[in-house]
Amino acid sequence: MAIAVAGPEIERLIQLLARLPGLGPRSARRAALHLIKKREALMAPLSAALQVAIEKIQVCKVCGNIDTQDPCTVCTDPRRDPSIIVVVADVADLWALERASATNGQYHVLGATLSPLDGVGPQDLTIDALVARAHDPKVTEIILALNATVDGQTTAHYITDLLQEAGVKVTRLAHGVPVGGELDYLDEGTLSAAMRQRTLF
Amino acid sequence: MEWTDEGIILGVRRHGESSAIVELLTRGHGRHLGLVRGGAGSKLRPLLQPGNSVSAVWRARLDEHLGYYLLEGTRMRAATVLASSHAVYGVTHLASLARLLPERDPHEDIYEMLERTLNDFDDVGDAATHLIRFELAMLAELGFGLDLSSCAATGTTSELIYVSPKSGGAVSRAAGEPWRDKLLRLPPFLREDNGGHNGWSDQDLQDGFDLTGRFLLRNVLEPRGQGHSDARDGFINAVTKHLARVAIL
Numbered sequence: 001m002a003i004a005v006a007g008p009e010i011e012r013l014i015q016l017l018a019r020l021p022g023l024g025p026r027s028a029r030r031a032a033l034h035l036i037k038k039r040e041a042l043m044a045p046l047s048a049a050l051q052v053a054i055e056k057i058q059v060c061k062v063c064g065n066i067d068t069q070d071p072c073t074v075c076t077d078p079r080r081d082p083s084i085i086v087v088v089a090d091v092a093d094l095w096a097l098e099r100a101s102a103t104n105g106q107y108h109v110l111g112a113t114l115s116p117l118d119g120v121g122p123q124d125l126t127i128d129a130l131v132a133r134a135h136d137p138k139v140t141e142i143i144l145a146l147n148a149t150v151d152g153q154t155t156a157h158y159i160t161d162l163l164q165e166a167g168v169k170v171t172r173l174a175h176g177v178p179v180g181g182e183l184d185y186l187d188e189g190t191l192s193a194a195m196r197q198r199t200l201f
Numbered sequence: 202m203e204w205t206d207e208g209i210i211l212g213v214r215r216h217g218e219s220s221a222i223v224e225l226l227t228r229g230h231g232r233h234l235g236l237v238r239g240g241a242g243s244k245l246r247p248l249l250q251p252g253n254s255v256s257a258v259w260r261a262r263l264d265e266h267l268g269y270y271l272l273e274g275t276r277m278r279a280a281t282v283l284a285s286s287h288a289v290y291g292v293t294h295l296a297s298l299a300r301l302l303p304e305r306d307p308h309e310d311i312y313e314m315l316e317r318t319l320n321d322f323d324d325v326g327d328a329a330t331h332l333i334r335f336e337l338a339m340l341a342e343l344g345f346g347l348d349l350s351s352c353a354a355t356g357t358t359s360e361l362i363y364v365s366p367k368s369g370g371a372v373s374r375a376a377g378e379p380w381r382d383k384l385l386r387l388p389p390f391l392r393e394d395n396g397g398h399n400g401w402s403d404q405d406l407q408d409g410f411d412l413t414g415r416f417l418l419r420n421v422l423e424p425r426g427q428g429h430s431d432a433r434d435g436f437i438n439a440v441t442k443h444l445a446r447v448a449i450l
Contacts (some may be wrong), residue, residue: 022218116212116430116432117296121431122431148283150250150252150279150282150283153283157289157435160286161286175280175284187247187274189253189278189281192281193280193284
């Protein structure tokens with residue numbers, strides 16, 4: 001059994017930090033030590049920021065995004081194009097698209113993708129809310145920005161079927177050669193998909 | 202313990218931050234799970250998609266352990282199926298059917314049939330007949346095979362156009378006529394006396410899905426507290442829509 005080198009409060013801090021993604025027990029110990037060394041400059045503001053986040057974080061009732069206000073900043077931004085809804089599986093995907101400034105539309109977060117193996121069915125996703133939003137006369141296009149995986153595309157086809165009656169244009173992201181990708185290293189499936197979806201140069 | 206085999210990926214579940222538990226249907230070792238280190242990473246993600254064929258090396262200290270897989274892609278089908286709804290629903294449904302098999306129990310015939318089905322999935326109608334045949338084969342493999350070789354009432358082997366919903370036995374035209382409304386229809390492409398005729402109509406496909414769907418639900422799924430997968434409904438819907446579009450054109 002490992003001997004504790006610090007008091008229970010510090011051990012508890014290390015245990016909690018070790019639960020964060022990307023951190024194991026060793027790196028959690030290093031992070032804890034770093035926080036302790038910079039108690040005033042880093043630990044106290046971090047603690048305060050966490051407390052504020054706990055109190056203020058909400059899930060947007062319109063799109064499912066995470067923010068400190070409901071409706072979220074994206075939904076209330078008047079510069080956003082209300083005729084386009086970009087459907088993503090997770091908040092992380094929304095943030096990725098925002099980092100890239102890839103679209104000026106509004107979003108809809110499904111929460112996951114359909115996965116029979118993990119027992120995720122249509123009732124576990126916010127598909128009903130999406131269909132209701134699609135019936136808004138202002139909405140003209142739904143962009144399915146879902147993962148290029150079998151689960152992601154099964155979800156995309158399922159949603160497309162449900163949106164047929166809404167009378168909106170349903171599009172999806174292109175599949176093909178990534179920027180910096182060398183053809184020699186790509187799998188044959190991606191290559192053939194890229195070849196099928198080639199565009200005029 | 203170590204073995205090498207060929208397999209088809211049925212499903213992948215993330216394990217921890219970087220690994221994944223991969224479920225394969227292998228030729229010689231049946232449905233078998235194993236851990237793939239780095240399986241959640243972007244490098245292996247294209248390979249670890251349902252429907253892809255792989256060459257697998259499985260290693261474990263003891264036979265009953267989960268063990269580790271080293272996988273190399275041999276036929277990457279997933280990217281080609283993503284664009285068409287019937288294919289993506291079909292792959293998901295086939296994987297959920299194969300998941301009904303007991304773990305680590307070889308089913309070489311089912312493996313070969315699954316591979317053939319996945320290889321011939323481009324044409325919607327052919328995909329549908331393959332999928333119906335696969336469902337029929339799964340029923341047989343799970344101990345609920347239908348006897349389509351002779352009439353359950355008269356023993357005759359010709360003009361078998363019905364199936365009894367009770368016994369799962371074929372019924373000839375003459376014997377089944379008085380109960381035609383209560384009997385299921387046996388589509389020509391499933392008849393053993395069809396002389397190699399593989400043609401089908403929209404009604405034949407519907408009859409095939411009704412036939413296998415009925416027995417799968419009653420004998421296999423309901424006793425396990427399950428119903429037909431959403432993917433099966435999605436596949437049938439996609440096939441129906443495609444055939445309707447073709448008919449209009």
